[in-house]
Amino acid sequence: MTMTTNSKNTILLLVTALFLLLGACSNNGEDTGHEGGNDQEMKEEMDGMDHDDMNHSSSGEVPEGLKEAANPTYPVGSKAIIQDDHMKGMKGAEASISGAYETVVYTVTYTPTTGGEKVKDHKWVIHEEIAGYGEEPYTSGDEVVLDADHMEGMKDATATVESAEETTVYMVDFTPVTGGEEVKNHKWVTESELSPAE
Structure with a gap:
């Protein structure tokens, strides 16, 4: 029993x-x-997870040839508030500026070299992160090969340029408003995505 x-x-x-x-x-x-x-929900999920897969922190190394900004609105060491939400917990976070550079920034659409769904309108890739870049900026519709590795499967992927803008870009340190560890040397935030810290 x-x-x-x-x-x-x-x-x-x-x-x-x-x-x-x-x-x-x-x-x-x-x-x-x-x-x-359904397919629409899947598409929205894939678009939504775009930047959650990013390498939040970096070594702080920048591409060869990238020029430091001579007189940036937010100098290195100053504070600013992030106004965009590339990643969860980013919008509203106080950022410490760790680098300021003059370049052209692009939004790009690409299929990761590791496979999977197409990543649409990724923000941002800078001019110096495109393989074989020259003096002239790329324009919407140009096909390029990425030399950036912000996300898994990004490096060496063929991408279509969706938009281009000449501006100051910033590398920043911040702690997500949702909690967690500090993000160090995040690439990139544009000047229009920042506001003065009070």
């Missing part, structure tokens, strides 16, 4: 564990839009 009770308890535990495992898989599918979601 004892053996039968123990056997029943073991089977019950195994079945419960199996249901929990299947439930977790099912929930994961719903969250990503890959299970039971």
Whole structure:
């Protein structure tokens, strides 16, 4: 009788564990839009996760040939408030300026070299992060090869330039407003995406 009770308890535990495992898989599918979601939901999820996969921090190294800004609005060491939300927890965070550079910034659309969905309107890639760049800036519709590695599968990917703007770009340190570790040397934030810290 004892053996039968123990056997029943073991089977019950195994079945419960199996249901929990299947439930977790099912929930994961719903969250990503890959299970039971329509194509539009999946597209929105993929667009939405664009910058969440970024390498938030960097070594602080910048591409060769990138010129420091002579008189930036936000000098190195000053504070500013980030007004854009490239990544979760970024908008509203106080940033410490760790670099200021004059260049052309691009939004680009590309398919990662690691496979997966196309990344649309990625902000930002700078002129000096495009393989074989020359003096002249690229324009909307140009096809380029990326030399940046902000995200997995970005480096060496073929991209289409969606927009181009000559401006000051900043490398910044900030702590996400959602909590977590400080992000060091984040690339890039444009001048229009910052406001003075009070």
